[in-house]
Amino acid sequence: MVVSNLKIGLFGFGCVGRGLYHVLNNNTGFKASIESIVVKDPSKSRNLAQELISYDRRNILDRDDITVVVELIDDADEAFEIVSEAMRKGKHVVTANKKMLAEHLSELIELQQSYNVSLLYEAAACGSIPIIRTLEEYFDNEDLKRVSGIFNGTTNYVLSRVNGNYSYSNALQQAQELGFAESDPTNDVEGFDPKFKAVILTLHAFGKIVRPEDILNLGITTLQEEDSRYAAEKGYKIKLMPVIERVGHNRFTVFIAPRFVDTGNQLYNVDHEYNGVIVEGLFSGEQFLQGRGAGSLPTGSAVLSDISALSCGYRYVFKKYLQCKDLEYTDDVLVEIYLRYNIDTDISHFQWNKVEEKYQSSRYGYTIGSINLSQLIHHRQYILEHKIFVCMISDNLSQNTNQINI
Ligand SMILES: NC(=O)c1ccc[n+]([C@@H]2O[C@H](COP(=O)([O-])OP(=O)(O)OC[C@H]3O[C@@H](n4cnc5c(N)ncnc54)[C@H](OP(=O)(O)O)[C@@H]3O)[C@@H](O)[C@H]2O)c1
DSSP: OOSSSSSEEEOSSSSSHHHEEEEEEESSSOEEEEEEESSOOOOOSSOGGGGESOTHHHHTTOOOOEEEEEEOOOOOHHHHHHHHHHHHHTTHHHHHHOHHHHHEEEEEHHHHHHTTOOOOOOGGTTTTTTTTHHIISSSSSSOOEEEEEOOOOHHHHHHHHTTTOOOOHHHHHHHTTSSSOOSSSSHHHTTHHHHHHHHHHHHHHHSSOOOOGGEEEOOOOOOOOOHHHHHHHHHHHHEEEEEEEEEETTTEEEEEEEEEOOOOSSSGHHHHHHHEEEEEEEETTEEEEEOOSSSHHHHHHHHHHHHHHHHHHOOOOOHHHHTSSSSOOOOOOEEEEEEEEGGGGGGOEEEEEEEEEEEEEESOOOEEEEEHHHOOOOOOOOHHHOOOEEEEEEEEEEOOOEEOOO
């Protein structure tokens, strides 16, 4: 299926839409024409030919000559309406909307099969890093052990500052002033954005769809000076690290949490707005990809790569998903953590499998040990409200045995 005469209808002309426009117009190789751009706010002035702009989605969706819809808006619900209607009308779609994808993966795969169209979304996970195609094409046959990394540039920028001795609030403010963090940064700093990306990568790495609400996301909002001091004393940096990992033979787990990394870790030097992904195959071992995880031009270039792939008839075949492997999602695994609390009664909420180290002063305390992941999911709200900081200390995951109270 080669898509000739590629005519594009573009939804959204914000950070990524403008990036795509620039990349398309300044690229000497692949060319395609944007026929119409639909945006939301008529009061905004734009440096574009007036006849290109419209505020009505019908101007793209009802045009038969537009064969490709590129969806780059910031509203996941409206994006799903646009993308699903476009596919039903036989149009190919490229999108960067990780939230929309993570919430609707099975419906979208079904639409792709039923309407014989292609849906591509490389830009939705880790910006310019070609991780989806790497998993989909290169690792389509090999069983993977683990995919982990830094999937969010905003938190990595903030943490790079914190690791350099800024307080969390000062680092966040600076990230906002420089445009690396939005004025409402919740999605990033509470770990929702990397969770949506992890859901997408889980599909391509393990062939399974996990509901975002079943996955733990602990962000960096409860980080205090004591935690960054502890990390610095031990020679660690703190990174927000999603983990997608096989546990035993036929189970896998997914979680998003901060992690202490030492100088031996590939991610130690992935700083500022950069992302890094480590893919560990059962036979091939570890591969490491690093690049810009966000931003107008890097993300625009990932969208361009999908449009160009479309023109050659490329589509994801979801090989691992269709093979329906006997692999089940679980949160019943032991993780090794550092847990810092401010009030000593807080610690009694947690049942530990093993305690390695305890520290208590008049102002705060911490415990290092292993705990069941399901407990962290259960206590997530408590952790946030009580400003408890939880940080993974190792890659070791094991199956559960006895728990103890301390
Ligand atoms: N920014 C990044 O670095 C990055 C990286 C990877 C993925 N993404 C994803 O890419 C998508 C776009 O992000 P962005 O940063 O470009 O967002 P943005 O800068 O906020 O721009 C959003 C654009 O969408 C338009 N829009 C909103 N609702 C619309 C609707 N119902 N119909 C038509 N247009 C609508 C807005 O129109 P107006 O201009 O009229 O307001 C605006 O042009 C999001 O899904 C995001 O998660 C972003």
